[in-house]
Amino acid sequence: MKLSFRWYGPDDPVTLQKIRQIPNMHGIVSAVYDVPVGEVWPESSILTLKKQIEDAGLAFEVIESVPVHEDIKLGRPSRDRYIENYKETIRRLAKAGIKCITYNFMPVFDWTRTQLDHQLPDGSTDLVYYADQLAKMDPLKGELSLPGWDSSYRKEDLRALFDAYSQITKEDLWQNLAHFLGEILPVAAACDVNMAIHPDDPPIDIFGLPRIITDEQNLDRLLALSDDPHHGLCFCTGSLGSSPKNDIPAMVRKYAAMGRIHFVHLRNVKLLPGGSFEESAHFSGCGSLDMVAIVRALHDNHFDGYLRPDHGRMIWGETGKPGYGLYDRALGASYITGIWEALGA
Numbered sequence: 003m004k005l006s007f008r009w010y011g012p013d014d015p016v017t018l019q020k021i022r023q024i025p026n027m028h029g030i031v032s033a034v035y036d037v038p039v040g041e042v043w044p045e046s047s048i049l050t051l052k053k054q055i056e057d058a059g060l061a062f063e064v065i066e067s068v069p070v071h072e073d074i075k076l077g078r079p080s081r082d083r084y085i086e087n088y089k090e091t092i093r094r095l096a097k098a099g100i101k102c103i104t105y106n107f108m109p110v111f112d113w114t115r116t117q118l119d120h121q122l123p124d125g126s127t128d129l130v131y132y133a134d135q136l137a138k139m140d141p142l143k144g145e146l147s148l149p150g151w152d153s154s155y156r157k158e159d160l161r162a163l164f165d166a167y168s169q170i171t172k173e174d175l176w177q178n179l180a181h182f183l184g185e186i187l188p189v190a191a192a193c194d195v196n197m198a199i200h201p202d203d204p205p206i207d208i209f210g211l212p213r214i215i216t217d218e219q220n221l222d223r224l225l226a227l228s229d230d231p232h233h234g235l236c237f238c239t240g241s242l243g244s245s246p247k248n249d250i251p252a253m254v255r256k257y258a259a260m261g262r263i264h265f266v267h268l269r270n271v272k273l274l275p276g277g278s279f280e281e282s283a284h285f286s287g288c289g290s291l292d293m294v295a296i297v298r299a300l301h302d303n304h305f306d307g308y309l310r311p312d313h314g315r316m317i318w319g320e321t322g323k324p325g326y327g328l329y330d331r332a333l334g335a336s337y338i339t340g341i342w343e344a345l346g347a
Contacts, residue, residue: 003300003342004028005335006064006310008326011035011051015321016328018058024332026339029061031104031310033068040071040084043091048098064265064308065095066104066236067200070182075109076166077178085182089189096193102264102308103190104236106200107179109167109211110160111141113203113241118324119316120280126315129325130280131204131244141209164211172212179214180227190232196264196307198236199224204244206277217245218253225262238267240312243291244279250291255299263305268296268338269312281313281325284334297341311335 006029007021021027032055034047055062068091071084095103106112116135119127142160170178183197190197205216214220221235235257242248257263270289272280282289300309314330316322 003305004061004063004308005339006031006061006308007331007335008032008066008310008312009055010323010326012054014323014326016326018055018060020328022059024335027060027335029063029308030055030058031064031066031308032062033065039069040073040087042087043068043094045094045097048094052098063099063101064104065100065102066265068092068095068103068105070105070107072110072163072166074182075107075175075178076170077174077181081178081182085185088186092186092189092193092195096195100195102196102198104198104200104265106202107175107182107215108202108213109175110163111208111211114208122280122315126283126317126330127324128281128315129313130278132274132278133276134278136208164209167211170212172214175212175214176223179224183227183233187228187230187233191230194232196232196234198234198264200236200267201238201241203238203241204277204279205242205248206245217242217248218256221253221257225257225260231261234262234264236265236267237263238269238312239291239293239296240267240269240271240281244271244273246273246290251295251299254296255303258300258303258305263300264307266300266305266307266309267312268293268309269314269334281315283315283330284311284337293337294341297338298345301342301345309338311338 005026009030009032032051034043037043052062074081074084115129116132117130120130121127201215202213207213239250243250270282270284270291270293272282273290286293311331311334313325314327314334316327317330320327320329
C-alpha cells in the first residue's frame with residue numbers, strides 16, 4: 003500500500019511541506035488544472051508539477067484526474083479528436099513517471115452533495131447528501147456548485163448538455179465508454195500506465211442524467227470490457243458505500259484478488275433513510291462502513307497500489323476547500339496506517 007494525499011497545486015492552503023509530515027506518506031495525487039477539458043496537457047505544466055512535488059520529498063505517480071470530454075461520453079463525431087488528445091496526454095504523463103491515471107464517466111457533474119458545511123454534534127462540519135434537499139435544487143438555475151465541478155459551463159451550455167443526454171440511454175453510455183476504452187487502453191498498456199475509473203458519486207441517477215458505474219454488477223460489466231490488467235478501478239469506498247446495496251468489504255476483496263484495484267479512495271459515510279448520507283470521520287464507529295474489514299481485504303490480497311484518505315471533515319477551526327482540509331485527512335491517513343501496521347507486514 004502506497005499512502006498518498008490529494009493536493010490542488012500551489013494555491014492549495016494545504017502545503018506539500020505539511021503533507022510530507024504525515025507519517026508513512028508516500029506521494030501526491032494531483033493534476034494540471036488550467037487546461038480546458040479535452041485539450042492535451044502541456045509537457046511544461048506536467049514537469050513543473052512533478053518538480054514541485056519531488057522537490058518536497060514526495061513521489062508523483064498518480065494523476066487525479068484527466069477529465070473525459072462530454073463529446074466522448076455522448077459519442078459525438080468530434081470525440082475522435084478528443085480521444086487522440088487523451089492518448090497524447092497519457093503518453094506525456096507516462097514520460098514524466100506517472101503510473102496511474104484516474105478518470106470518470108459521469109455525465110456533466112462529478113460528485114454531488116447538497117450541503118458543504120453541515121455541523122456535527124462535536125462542532126466539526128462535513129459534506130452531506132440529503133435527498134429532500136436535492137429534490138428542490140435545479141442546477142440549470144445555478145442553485146448548486148461544488149468543488150471539483152467544471153465551473154466553466156454557462157447556463158445555456160448546461161441546458162444544451164442536459165438536452166443532449168436526454169437523447170441517449172444508459173446502453174448508449176456503455177457503448178461510448180467501451181469505444182473510449184478500446185481506443186485508450188492500448189496506449190496505456192504500451193506506456194505501462196494503469197487507468198483507474200472512479201465510480202459515480204453518489205451511485206444513482208442525478209437530475210435525470212444517466213449513471214452506470216454504480217454497483218458490483220456494473221463493475222463486473224466494466225471490467226469485462228477488457229482483460230488488460232491496466233484497465234481497473236479507482237475504488238472509492240465512500241461513493242460506492244453510499245448505496246446500502248453495496249457490500250464494500252466483499253467488493254474490495256473480490257476486485258483486489260483480481261488485481262483490478264489500482265487506486266483506493268478510503269473514507270467513511272453514515273447512511274440515512276431515504277437514500278441520504280453524511281460523510282464522517284474515517285473511524286468505523288463514526289459511519290456505516292467497517293474500515294478495518296476494508297483495509298484487511300486489501301492487506302490479505304497483498305495490495306501494493308495507491309491509497310489516499312478521501313474527503314474529511316473540517317475540524318479545529320480549519321478553513322479552506324470543503325472536505326479537503328489537512329487535519330481530518332491527516333488523521334484518516336494515520337488511522338489507515340495504524341490498521342495496516344496492526345494487520346502485519
